[in-house]
Amino acid sequence: MKKLYTLLFSFIALNAFSQVTLNPSVYTICESPTDGYASFNLQEYLTNLMSAQYDPALYTINAYESMALVQANNPLPGVYTNTVAQHQVVYIKIWQNSNSNNTATSTLDLYVNLAATAYPITDIVLCDADGFNDGYTSIDLTTVIAEVLGPQSPPQFTVTYYTTQEGADAGYTSSADYISNPTSYTTGTGTVWIRVTNSASATECYDITSVAIQVMPLPEPYLNSAGNNHTLCIDYATGTILNICLVFKWCELKCRPLPKFLHA
16 A cells, blocks of 8 residues: 555656746737837736646746847836847747746737727618518618728628627638528528628737618508408598598508508
């Protein structure tokens, strides 16, 4: 039994000093307008990065402006404004507090990009006039591009469409939520999510908005009158309804009363 306990202790000791690794991605700030410079909260970013792998109480992580400053252990402040416009590379170092030789270094790309804005869109109301009157009809979603982009230039900002907010946030054109045929999209009453992306930036800056679509069925009146006489006769000179036994109410979408007299 003594040998078993000794082996177990040795394994724990070796595991406590396993080699640290570091895999930072990119840190992007999207702003509008932009001059290519912004304040990066490196302290928050690095703490979150380290916490995903290691206990912050047992490890330390810092950012540096150059490899020479890494070696001199002269770190950047917690909030740092980039000195190279739009894109700058900084260096990251992490080490185990109880073993300064157990360390890893990597690079972190800082980007400052022009933000995208998805401007609000007026709700769309459609008549189900495709001949089926089943609550579904086809719509060309690309007609909202000018409204959703506003002053932004179409070549730089792309517009894509999704059936869910989650799909729009993810931005994948391969997902089931992506609307691949926006010029002829069959829909019923519901919501479409629209993503505007600055496609000219190295890392995507995007914004999303939504548009409510209402598909209104065409009226299908049923007339029931005495003697099965469904003719409505109006004296247009006087406005008098000659068939006094019939009552008609003329409506358009949402049943708003139309003018009293309609001429064919």
